[in-house]
Amino acid sequence: MSAKLSALFSDSYIDVSQYRDQHFKGNRVDQEKLLKQSCTLYVGNLSFYTTEEQVYELFSKSGDVKRIVIGLDKVKKTACGFCFVEYPFLHCFLSGAVRYYTRVDAENAMRFINGTRLDDRIIRTDWDAGFKEGRQYGRGKSGGQVRDEYRQDYDPARGGYGKLTQLQRTSDGPRTF
Amino acid sequence: MSRRRHSDENDGAQPHKRRRTSEPMEIEDRLESLICRVGEKSTSSLESNLEGLAGVLEADLPNYKTKILRILCSVARMLPEKLTVYTTLVGLLNARNYNFGGEFVEAMIRQLKETLKSNLYTEALYLVRFLCDLVNCHVIAAPSMVAMFENFVSVTQEEDVPQVRCDWYVYTVLSSLPWVGKELYEKKDVEMDRLLGQIEVYLKGRQKTHVPMLQVWTAEKPHPQEEYLDCLWAQVQKLKKDRWQERHILRPYIAFDSVLCEALQHNLPPFTPPAHSHDAIYPMPRVVFRMFDYTDAPEGPVMPGSHSVERYVIEENLNCIIKSHWRERKTCAAQLLSYPGKSKIPLNYHIVEVIFGQLFQLPSPPHIDVMYTTLLIELCKLQPGSLPQVLAQATEMMYMRLDTMNTTCIDRFINWFSHHLSNFQFRWSWDDWADCLTVDLDKPKPKFVREVLEKSMRLSYHQRIVDIVPPSFSVLIPAEPIFQYKYGDESSSSLLAYPVTITVGNAIKNRASNEEILTVLRDVPNPNQEEDDDEGEGFNPLKIEVFLQTLLHLAAKSFSHSFSALAKFHEVLKTLSDSDEGKLDVLRVVYDVWRNHPQMISVLVDKMIRTQIVDCSAVANWIFSSNMAHDFTRFYVWEILHSTIRKMNKHVQKIQRELEEAKEKLEKQHHKKRDSGDEEDMEKLSGDEEGQLEEQIERLQEKVESAQSEQKNLFLVIFQRFIMLLTEHLVRCETSGMEFNTSWYKNCIERLQQIFLMHHVTIQQYMGTLENLLFTAELDHHILTVYQQFCALQL
Numbered sequence: 001m002s003a004k005l006s007a008l009f010s011d012s013y014i015d016v017s018q019y020r021d022q023h024f025k026g027n028r029v030d031q032e033k034l035l036k037q038s039c040t041l042y043v044g045n046l047s048f049y050t051t052e053e054q055v056y057e058l059f060s061k062s063g064d065v066k067r068i069v070i071g072l073d074k075v076k077k078t079a080c081g082f083c084f085v086e087y088p089f090l091h092c093f094l095s096g097a098v099r100y101y102t103r104v105d106a107e108n109a110m111r112f113i114n115g116t117r118l119d120d121r122i123i124r125t126d127w128d129a130g131f132k133e134g135r136q137y138g139r140g141k142s143g144g145q146v147r148d149e150y151r152q153d154y155d156p157a158r159g160g161y162g163k164l165t166q167l168q169r170t171s172d173g174p175r176t177f
Numbered sequence: 178m179s180r181r182r183h184s185d186e187n188d189g190a191q192p193h194k195r196r197r198t199s200e201p202m203e204i205e206d207r208l209e210s211l212i213c214r215v216g217e218k219s220t221s222s223l224e225s226n227l228e229g230l231a232g233v234l235e236a237d238l239p240n241y242k243t244k245i246l247r248i249l250c251s252v253a254r255m256l257p258e259k260l261t262v263y264t265t266l267v268g269l270l271n272a273r274n275y276n277f278g279g280e281f282v283e284a285m286i287r288q289l290k291e292t293l294k295s296n297l298y299t300e301a302l303y304l305v306r307f308l309c310d311l312v313n314c315h316v317i318a319a320p321s322m323v324a325m326f327e328n329f330v331s332v333t334q335e336e337d338v339p340q341v342r343c344d345w346y347v348y349t350v351l352s353s354l355p356w357v358g359k360e361l362y363e364k365k366d367v368e369m370d371r372l373l374g375q376i377e378v379y380l381k382g383r384q385k386t387h388v389p390m391l392q393v394w395t396a397e398k399p400h401p402q403e404e405y406l407d408c409l410w411a412q413v414q415k416l417k418k419d420r421w422q423e424r425h426i427l428r429p430y431i432a433f434d435s436v437l438c439e440a441l442q443h444n445l446p447p448f449t450p451p452a453h454s455h456d457a458i459y460p461m462p463r464v465v466f467r468m469f470d471y472t473d474a475p476e477g478p479v480m481p482g483s484h485s486v487e488r489y490v491i492e493e494n495l496n497c498i499i500k501s502h503w504r505e506r507k508t509c510a511a512q513l514l515s516y517p518g519k520s521k522i523p524l525n526y527h528i529v530e531v532i533f534g535q536l537f538q539l540p541s542p543p544h545i546d547v548m549y550t551t552l553l554i555e556l557c558k559l560q561p562g563s564l565p566q567v568l569a570q571a572t573e574m575m576y577m578r579l580d581t582m583n584t585t586c587i588d589r590f591i592n593w594f595s596h597h598l599s600n601f602q603f604r605w606s607w608d609d610w611a612d613c614l615t616v617d618l619d620k621p622k623p624k625f626v627r628e629v630l631e632k633s634m635r636l637s638y639h640q641r642i643v644d645i646v647p648p649s650f651s652v653l654i655p656a657e658p659i660f661q662y663k664y665g666d667e668s669s670s671s672l673l674a675y676p677v678t679i680t681v682g683n684a685i686k687n688r689a690s691n692e693e694i695l696t697v698l699r700d701v702p703n704p705n706q707e708e709d710d711d712e713g714e715g716f717n718p719l720k721i722e723v724f725l726q727t728l729l730h731l732a733a734k735s736f737s738h739s740f741s742a743l744a745k746f747h748e749v750l751k752t753l754s755d756s757d758e759g760k761l762d763v764l765r766v767v768y769d770v771w772r773n774h775p776q777m778i779s780v781l782v783d784k785m786i787r788t789q790i791v792d793c794s795a796v797a798n799w800i801f802s803s804n805m806a807h808d809f810t811r812f813y814v815w816e817i818l819h820s821t822i823r824k825m826n827k828h829v830q831k832i833q834r835e836l837e838e839a840k841e842k843l844e845k846q847h848h849k850k851r852d853s854g855d856e857e858d859m860e861k862l863s864g865d866e867e868g869q870l871e872e873q874i875e876r877l878q879e880k881v882e883s884a885q886s887e888q889k890n891l892f893l894v895i896f897q898r899f900i901m902l903l904t905e906h907l908v909r910c911e912t913s914g915m916e917f918n919t920s921w922y923k924n925c926i927e928r929l930q931q932i933f934l935m936h937h938v939t940i941q942q943y944m945g946t947l948e949n950l951l952f953t954a955e956l957d958h959h960i961l962t963v964y965q966q967f968c969a970l971q972l
Binding site (some may be wrong): 014093112 | 547777
């Protein structure tokens with residue numbers, strides 16, 4: 001009898017973002033499908049010093065964490081400020097003849113952990129199509145994440161200045177007035 | 178395609194989706210939007226918005242009546258915090274179109290029946306309240322409402338029904354009175370008095386064994402934790418004394434009185450409450466959470482008293498807002514803070530009280546714990562000048578009252594506070610809590626601070642914790658989470674098995690296979706070895722110690738390293754842990770090496786259960802073993818136990834689902850056979866498949882039985898151990914004349930309670946066994962009481 005009031009039951013925090021992994025192996029349709037049913041979250045804006053243990057502690061608040069893969073600098077093989085968090089798939093309920101599988105743990109992380117702080121930094125979570133070997137490496141030219149190539153601010157938890165800015169600063173030399 | 182990511186400021190909310198373009202859909206969307214949004218912030222007054230909307234809907238009735246009916250029924254059910262806005266709207270529509278009013282009432286009754294059948298009691302209550310307020314809007318005639326109430330209250334005369342069934346019907350009547358009491362009394366005071374009299378008799382005769390189990394604090398001061406029906410009854414009594422004058426509820430229909438009183442009213446059809454059935458799941462009883470009163474808000478509007486009906490209405494509305502918007506924290510916070518009538522009440526205090534009331538609710542909060550943390554942070558962001566202070570005041574109050582706070586609630590308090598602090602650079606006036614340093618460390622206050630610091634460390638790192646507390650608090654700082662290797666320093670070289678640890682270590686580093694490791698381990702001297710046992714086949718606990726200590730030492734760097742190690746040498750570990758003692762020894766070693774890193778112990782135990790190196794009962798036995806007595810009151814131990822029970826429950830559910838799926842598949846096969854034309858062909862083809870399915874179903878059936886048996890055994894082990902420990906303590910205290918109610922005892926008995934509360938759904942299945950085997954009349958009454966209180970929860 002009741003209508004599905006889309007105006008009322010907004011759940012925008014679990015929507016997929018605009019970002020699409022350009023290195024995804026497969027077509028756009030596949031990617032969308034995987035994102036919609038994924039239980040894996042990408043977590044960004046981490047400090048380089050944030051440990052697997054800290055991520056476990058925080059993300060366990062929305063459910064049992066299956067696995068964490070810490071993102072690494074491709075060259076240095078040290079943490080470079082992102083990670084993947086995997087939750088288990090949960091069979092949930094039978095409605096009529098249809099069985100609904102839910103990913104409620106991951107959804108709750110999107111609703112309640114995304115946009116809060118870890119190691120004093122606002123972290124960002126997003127749906128991920130699924131971890132594959134190789135995706136744990138940064139894709140920036142210098143080995144870290146792309147965003148750390150081009151940013152101009154000074155962030156002590158992410159190696160200081162962005163790579164480009166670092167190069168510029170050394171080539172400029174000491175300033176004299 | 179652009180690689181643009183949404184900015185970090187937009188903390189997660191996504192832009193709205195594009196609308197559909199077909200016309201009728203557009204109009205329906207528009208109707209939905211108009212109806213859902215009425216009552217929200219607007220440049221025009223609420224009255225003119227309602228007037229306008231009534232006009233629009235009246236015009237659309239010929240074409241969109243069904244849709245409009247559906248939307249209005251839904252908002253009645255799903256937006257109870259805007260009750261009076263929508264009843265006014267329906268009132269206006271009824272005044273313009275009598276038939277529509279009648280159809281709406283019929284639709285509401287149908288919806289009420291459905292919700293009751295589907296165990297949606299909270300929504301059913303909102304529907305009844307809506308119908309009541311329709312009396313105020315001249316849509317429903319008061320006498321027919323009273324008649325419905327009379328039918329509700331007559332449920333209390335039913336025999337052999339659970340108390341919680343009668344509770345709901347009585348609660349529904351009482352909880353509607355703030356809205357409609359005045360009108361009903363004006364029209365039918367004799368009947369209403371009779372009704373209230375019957376309710377009073379029922380309430381006096383009600384069982385209240387369950388109450389202590391649900392109270393957040395055991396103390397009566399400063400705020401008694403009242404049973405919810407008792408509190409509401411007191412509030413209704415006070416309202417009656419005040420001649421039903423209720424001034425808090427927003428009543429837009431008053432402005433339209435001249436229009437509405439011209440309208441013709443409808444009579445509610447006679448409504449018989451659906452009969453009790455065995456699959457009915459009535460709401461559990463509750464205890465009203467109170468932590469503030471008028472003395473706590475230093476300035477500004479006064480907080481309504483605990484037995485005032487205003488207090489009830491405010492709490493109801495705030496709870497409804499959270500129920501509607503919990504998924505979207507920004508919206509939820511904004512809606513809470515824009516509560517109509519907020520200028521007359523200390524809104525921040527009400528909000529904080531309601532939120533903690535939900536967080537600490539027993540058996541469990543209505544929503545996931547972390548939602549409340551994030552909601553409070555959002556509220557602090559929106560009211561940075563006032564809300565953080567109220568929150569700090571609340572925290573201080575709860576700290577002061579830790580002595581009488583239920584252990585489960587303390588757990589949630591610890592989790593909330595540490596997570597909250599981690600979002601605010603761990604800034605806190607720790608010195609204000611210096612009193613916790615003057616008592617034994619096992620007392621509630623210092624214990625609380627220690628656990629908070631431990632959780633805070635998990636979210637940051639050891640040095641951070643050292644930095645944030647004053648030096649005087651150093652005794653409460655957790656140990657540095659470092660591996661304790663028995664064979665690590667020079668002194669260990671004299672240990673019996675030291676040489677083998679070197680060999681094993683090297684073998685692991687050189688990527689030895691599982692077999693090679695097992696071979697190496699044969700050289701481990703066996704302290705238990707019998708003289709004629711040359712093969713070394715007897716159980717050798719030292720093997721486990723040598724191997725596991727060395728392996729975990731090499732893998733100590735991170736969780737991932739340790740998980741890899743467990744996976745790589747799974748075979749060895751399975752072999753070594755192949756007996757009950759073996760499993761206990763594995764757990765003992767894990768504890769020995771990681772006793773300063775409880776988080777690591779938790780994840781390793783979890784991993785070992787999942788990879789079947791140890792089983793759930795072994796973990797339970799380990800927790801209750803004498804080696805763990807020292808840590809028995811620490812939070813992490815209980816987190817491990819509850820996590821273990823949950824894993825067991827999920828395992829059983831998973832196999833049950835597999836069985837159901839296989840049965841469904843077989844059903845489908847049978848249908849296919851029946852429906853197909855060519856019987857012979859189908860039989861040939863599916864004969865095999867069916868056979869396979871039937872075999873599979875048989876196997877799964879066995880698996881389910883075996884899993885359930887394991888589950889039952891787990892609970893038996895846990896309860897048995899509790900009973901043993903508690904009985905021992907009670908007997909010892911009695912014979913030596915000591916006071917039995919020590920901190921340890923309070924912790925232990927509340928942990929027993931917690932097992933019942935947190936897993937009540939599963940435990941219900943095994944009540945018979947529990948009562949026959951364990952919770953018998955011979956048990957000390959202190960322990961038996963816990964069991965009896967639990968049984969009273971679903972009477």
